[in-house]
Amino acid sequence: MEVAIYSNSRQLFNRLFCNILHLHRSYYHHGRSKRILLSRLFQPMNLREDRTIGVGRSSDITCKSQRLMLQAGLIQPANTGCFHYLPYTVRAMEKLVRVIDKEMQSIGGQKVNMPSLTSASLWKTSERWDLLGKELFRLKDRHDMEYCLSPTHEEAVTELIAMQGNLSYRQLPLMLYQVTRKFRDEPKPRFGLLRGREFYMKDMYTFDVSEGAAMETYNLVSQAYSCIFGQLGxxxxxxxxxxxxxxxxxSHEFQLPADIGEDRLLMCSDCHFAANVEAMTDTETNCPQCHGKLKESKGIEVGHTFYLGTKYSYILGASYSNTENKPVVTEMGCFGLGVTRILAAAIEVLSTEDEIRWPSLLAPYQVCIIPPKKGSKEELSLGLSETLYDTLIDAVPQLHGEVLLDDRSHLTIGKRLKDASRLGYPYVVIAGKRVLENPPVFEVRCQNNGKTVFLTQEGVLDLLRNVKIV
Amino acid sequence: MEVAIYSNSRQLFNRLFCNILHLHRSYYHHGRSKRILLSRLFQPMNLREDRTIGVGRSSDITCKSQRLMLQAGLIQPANTGCFHYLPYTVRAMEKLVRVIDKEMQSIGGQKVNMPSLTSASLWKTSERWDLLGKELFRLKDRHDMEYCLSPTHEEAVTELIAMQGNLSYRQLPLMLYQVTRKFRDEPKPRFGLLRGREFYMKDMYTFDVSEGAAMETYNLVSQAYSCIFGQLGxxxxxxxxxxxxxxxxxSHEFQLPADIGEDRLLMCSDCHFAANVEAMTDTETNCPQCHGKLKESKGIEVGHTFYLGTKYSYILGASYSNTENKPVVTEMGCFGLGVTRILAAAIEVLSTEDEIRWPSLLAPYQVCIIPPKKGSKEELSLGLSETLYDTLIDAVPQLHGEVLLDDRSHLTIGKRLKDASRLGYPYVVIAGKRVLENPPVFEVRCQNNGKTVFLTQEGVLDLLRNVKIV
Structure with missing residues (x-):
C-alpha cells in the first residue's frame, strides 16, 4: 500500500512523473493516444431486443432522427423519454454548446448554473406550482420539504436578482444564461431527443431598465439566435x-420546418407574416396584415424568445437603483434554445432515410480515413493512410481529435464506406486503387455536398485546411 | 412582424448578415465585446440579508471556502445544500472539466451522459434502493412509476453494457465516463460546495476481461488522478x-489534508501506509505493515476509486464474448472525482483567511489590469493600460478571454488591488506611479508566489507569454 504526499517541494517531481507517464502511454499505446481508431469507439449498433424492457424496441421508434440515432449507436434508451447520450452525441453536443457560448458571450451573456431542485414555495409565489400540473416532476426531501425538478428557471433567476442589495442601472442590461439539464414529465414522450423528459436547454434571462431597453435586448438575442442557426446551415x-x-x-418561436413537427405554422405568401396557430385569436385563413392567403406547414420548435415585462420581477421584488437611486422593478426577457432538440432536429431535417447528415460544425468527427482491406493489392500501401493521418494532424493542428482511422481492415472498403456514409463524417478519405499510383492518389468524399474528388496527400491537406472547427 | 426563411441559397446572405452583426457589435460595444470590463461582470458581493430566507445567512457559514466564495460573489445560496454557481465559478469549473477530460481521454476514456432519473426497479435489482435509505431523492412520475435522482450510475451503466448484443473482448478495456450533476439528500448539507445536495461529479466506469486487466485499468486511472491533482498543484x-x-x-480515496476535513486519516511516519479510519478493522494505533506509530490527520475526500469485481455485472448480466466466443461476465471498476468539491477544496487549502487562491490553471481569469484612478496624475496615461490590454491579446492569443480591465476608475488603485487580491487573479498588472517614466513601467503582482516585479510593456508580455491556459 502506497502513500503519496506531494509537498510543494515535490511538485517538480510530480510534473516529471506526469510527463513520464504521458511518454510511457504514447510509447505503449501509440495508436490509442495518438491516432483515434474506430474499432475502439463505443458506438453500439446491435442492441439485445430481449433486454430492452419497455423502451427502445423497434415499435417505439416514431421518427427518422430517432431511428438513425439508435441504429448508429448515438443514443440508447434508458427510461421512457430518457436516453443515454453515447460518445458521438456528447461530442456533437459539446460543439453545439461552444457555438452557443460564443454567440451568447459576444452579446454580453454571462454563464451561470442554477440548481435543478427548486423549492415549491418559490413556484407557488408565481402560481406556476399549480399551473404546470402533471408536467412538473415533484418530490420531497428527508425533511418533507417540497421541490420540483425545474423545467425552466424564471423564478429561480428572479429570486437570485432580488437577493442583490445594490443592483445599479449601470449594470443593466444583465444577461445571465446557463446550459443545463431540464426536466418535464411529458404526457407522451416520443421522437427520441425531440420530446424527452430529460433534455438539455440553454436558457437566458435578461434584466433591463425599461421596456425600450428590454426590446433592444430582445432583438439582440433574437439576432444571435438567427446567427446560430445560420452557422449551422x-x-x-x-x-x-x-x-x-x-x-x-x-413571444416568438424559431421553427425548423419538418413533416413530423408538432407545431402548426401559418405563413403568408405575400408578406412577412408568420405565426404558430396557437398564437392566432381565431382560425384565420387570411393574413391579418395584408389579407393574403395563409399557407400551413409543420415545424419543430428549436428556440423560443419571450418578452416577460415585470411578471416575475414584480412578484419576487427584483429591482435596480435608477439614476436617482430609487428602486425600480426590472423589465425581463427569457430566451430558450433546446440543445439536445436542435441536435435531433438537425439530423431530422438534414439526413436521408439511411444516412445521417450533420451541420458541418457539429459533426462528431470531421474526417474518417479508410485504409485498404487486409489482403488486398493496396494493402502494401497501408502505411500511406497512417502517414496521411499523422501528417494531417501535424499540418492542420485544429484537426487534432477530429480525425478517425477506420482500422477495421478485415472489412472491405465498400462496407466501411457505407458505415461512414451512415455516420455522416463530412469528409471520408479512402485509400482505394489509385494509392498505387505515383504519387499516390486518395479518393475524398465530401458528404455534405455529395462531391467526390481525387487528391494527392498534399491536395487532401489543402482541402482539409479549410475545415471550420468549433 | 418579420419572417426569415433561410433557404440553402440564402446561407451566404445569412453568413454575411452574421458577419455584419459582429462588426456592428464590435463597433458599438467595443469595450463589451473586445475588452472584458470588470464593471460589467455579475459578481454580487452584497446580498440582502432580509431576503436570504433560511439559507446563506452569515450564521450558516461553516468554513473558509464557503465564506470566501460567498463574499466574492462566486456562489449564491438557493435552497439548503443547493447553490447558484455564478460566472467566475462556472469559468473555473469549465477549466477543471477540460483538465479532467484531457486526462481521461488520454487513457482511453470516452465521454457519455446518462439520465438523472433512474428507475426504482433497476436500483431494486442491485438492492441499493433500500440500502441508500434517506440519502436517495425519490419521486414518482405521472404514471406512478418510481424513480431516484441518481447520486451515482453503477446500475445504469451496467445495464447500458448489458444491453449490447455483441461486446467483444477486443473492445475491452472499455472506459466510459461523464461529468454531470448528481443528487444526494445529505442529512447535514454544509461547507458550501463541499457537502451539498446537488453537485457535479466526474464518474468513470470501466469494463475489463479479467481481474488482472481490471487491476491494470485501476492503476492507470489512479495514475491519471495523481496527474490531475499534480497539474493543479x-x-x-x-x-x-x-x-x-x-x-x-x-477502494482508495484521494484526500486533501485540511482541518475542516470530515474524514479521519491514519498515516504511518515510517512506511508508506495510509488509510481512512473507516477502512481499519479496529482502532489501531500502530501501522499494520511496519508497526510504526500512526499519526492521525483530517482530509477532504476529492476522489475515490473502486475495484468492483463482478458485483454489478453479474446481477445485471453485463458480459462480453471471449476469444472462444463464449459469454463471460465483465470485471468492473468505478472512479469518482468531485468536480465542484475539488473547486471548493482547492480554495479551502490554498487561500488565506481573506484572499482566494486558485490552482493557477483554474483561475477564472488569469490577468487583471488596473488603470490609474480618475483625476490622478497618472490618469493621463489611462490609454497605456488599454494599449497594454489590446497588445497583450494580440501578442499572446491564448490569453483571449483571460484578461480583465478593472474599469472602476472612480476607485483608488489600492481599493481595486485589494479586490483583485481577494479574487485571486494570478497576475495583477497595475498602472501605478511608474507609468509616468519613459518607457512606462507597470507593477506586476504575481499572486501565486507573492512576488512583485516592475516591467515595461514588453516585459509584461514576455512574463505572460508563459502563462499556461487550459
Missing amino acids: LQFVKVQADTGSIGGKM | LQFVKVQADTGSIGGKM
Whole structure:
C-alpha cells in the first residue's frame, strides 16, 4: 500500500512523473493516444431486443432522427423519454454548446448554473406550482420539504436578482444564461431527443431598465439566435407564438420546418407574416396584415424568445437603483434554445432515410480515413493512410481529435464506406486503387455536398485546411 | 412582424448578415465585446440579508471556502445544500472539466451522459434502493412509476453494457465516463460546495476481461488522478478506504489534508501506509505493515476509486464474448472525482483567511489590469493600460478571454488591488506611479508566489507569454 504526499517541494517531481507517464502511454499505446481508431469507439449498433424492457424496441421508434440515432449507436434508451447520450452525441453536443457560448458571450451573456431542485414555495409565489400540473416532476426531501425538478428557471433567476442589495442601472442590461439539464414529465414522450423528459436547454434571462431597453435586448438575442442557426446551415422560420405557461407580453418561436413537427405554422405568401396557430385569436385563413392567403406547414420548435415585462420581477421584488437611486422593478426577457432538440432536429431535417447528415460544425468527427482491406493489392500501401493521418494532424493542428482511422481492415472498403456514409463524417478519405499510383492518389468524399474528388496527400491537406472547427 | 426563411441559397446572405452583426457589435460595444470590463461582470458581493430566507445567512457559514466564495460573489445560496454557481465559478469549473477530460481521454476514456432519473426497479435489482435509505431523492412520475435522482450510475451503466448484443473482448478495456450533476439528500448539507445536495461529479466506469486487466485499468486511472491533482498543484494523500454503499473488493480515496476535513486519516511516519479510519478493522494505533506509530490527520475526500469485481455485472448480466466466443461476465471498476468539491477544496487549502487562491490553471481569469484612478496624475496615461490590454491579446492569443480591465476608475488603485487580491487573479498588472517614466513601467503582482516585479510593456508580455491556459 502506497502513500503519496506531494509537498510543494515535490511538485517538480510530480510534473516529471506526469510527463513520464504521458511518454510511457504514447510509447505503449501509440495508436490509442495518438491516432483515434474506430474499432475502439463505443458506438453500439446491435442492441439485445430481449433486454430492452419497455423502451427502445423497434415499435417505439416514431421518427427518422430517432431511428438513425439508435441504429448508429448515438443514443440508447434508458427510461421512457430518457436516453443515454453515447460518445458521438456528447461530442456533437459539446460543439453545439461552444457555438452557443460564443454567440451568447459576444452579446454580453454571462454563464451561470442554477440548481435543478427548486423549492415549491418559490413556484407557488408565481402560481406556476399549480399551473404546470402533471408536467412538473415533484418530490420531497428527508425533511418533507417540497421541490420540483425545474423545467425552466424564471423564478429561480428572479429570486437570485432580488437577493442583490445594490443592483445599479449601470449594470443593466444583465444577461445571465446557463446550459443545463431540464426536466418535464411529458404526457407522451416520443421522437427520441425531440420530446424527452430529460433534455438539455440553454436558457437566458435578461434584466433591463425599461421596456425600450428590454426590446433592444430582445432583438439582440433574437439576432444571435438567427446567427446560430445560420452557422449551422439550418433553415428556420421565426413565428409569432403563444406565451403559454411562461407568460409575458410577446413571444416568438424559431421553427425548423419538418413533416413530423408538432407545431402548426401559418405563413403568408405575400408578406412577412408568420405565426404558430396557437398564437392566432381565431382560425384565420387570411393574413391579418395584408389579407393574403395563409399557407400551413409543420415545424419543430428549436428556440423560443419571450418578452416577460415585470411578471416575475414584480412578484419576487427584483429591482435596480435608477439614476436617482430609487428602486425600480426590472423589465425581463427569457430566451430558450433546446440543445439536445436542435441536435435531433438537425439530423431530422438534414439526413436521408439511411444516412445521417450533420451541420458541418457539429459533426462528431470531421474526417474518417479508410485504409485498404487486409489482403488486398493496396494493402502494401497501408502505411500511406497512417502517414496521411499523422501528417494531417501535424499540418492542420485544429484537426487534432477530429480525425478517425477506420482500422477495421478485415472489412472491405465498400462496407466501411457505407458505415461512414451512415455516420455522416463530412469528409471520408479512402485509400482505394489509385494509392498505387505515383504519387499516390486518395479518393475524398465530401458528404455534405455529395462531391467526390481525387487528391494527392498534399491536395487532401489543402482541402482539409479549410475545415471550420468549433 | 418579420419572417426569415433561410433557404440553402440564402446561407451566404445569412453568413454575411452574421458577419455584419459582429462588426456592428464590435463597433458599438467595443469595450463589451473586445475588452472584458470588470464593471460589467455579475459578481454580487452584497446580498440582502432580509431576503436570504433560511439559507446563506452569515450564521450558516461553516468554513473558509464557503465564506470566501460567498463574499466574492462566486456562489449564491438557493435552497439548503443547493447553490447558484455564478460566472467566475462556472469559468473555473469549465477549466477543471477540460483538465479532467484531457486526462481521461488520454487513457482511453470516452465521454457519455446518462439520465438523472433512474428507475426504482433497476436500483431494486442491485438492492441499493433500500440500502441508500434517506440519502436517495425519490419521486414518482405521472404514471406512478418510481424513480431516484441518481447520486451515482453503477446500475445504469451496467445495464447500458448489458444491453449490447455483441461486446467483444477486443473492445475491452472499455472506459466510459461523464461529468454531470448528481443528487444526494445529505442529512447535514454544509461547507458550501463541499457537502451539498446537488453537485457535479466526474464518474468513470470501466469494463475489463479479467481481474488482472481490471487491476491494470485501476492503476492507470489512479495514475491519471495523481496527474490531475499534480497539474493543479494540490497536495494529496492516497489512502486505503472503505467501499461503503458502492461495494466491491478494493477502494482508495484521494484526500486533501485540511482541518475542516470530515474524514479521519491514519498515516504511518515510517512506511508508506495510509488509510481512512473507516477502512481499519479496529482502532489501531500502530501501522499494520511496519508497526510504526500512526499519526492521525483530517482530509477532504476529492476522489475515490473502486475495484468492483463482478458485483454489478453479474446481477445485471453485463458480459462480453471471449476469444472462444463464449459469454463471460465483465470485471468492473468505478472512479469518482468531485468536480465542484475539488473547486471548493482547492480554495479551502490554498487561500488565506481573506484572499482566494486558485490552482493557477483554474483561475477564472488569469490577468487583471488596473488603470490609474480618475483625476490622478497618472490618469493621463489611462490609454497605456488599454494599449497594454489590446497588445497583450494580440501578442499572446491564448490569453483571449483571460484578461480583465478593472474599469472602476472612480476607485483608488489600492481599493481595486485589494479586490483583485481577494479574487485571486494570478497576475495583477497595475498602472501605478511608474507609468509616468519613459518607457512606462507597470507593477506586476504575481499572486501565486507573492512576488512583485516592475516591467515595461514588453516585459509584461514576455512574463505572460508563459502563462499556461487550459
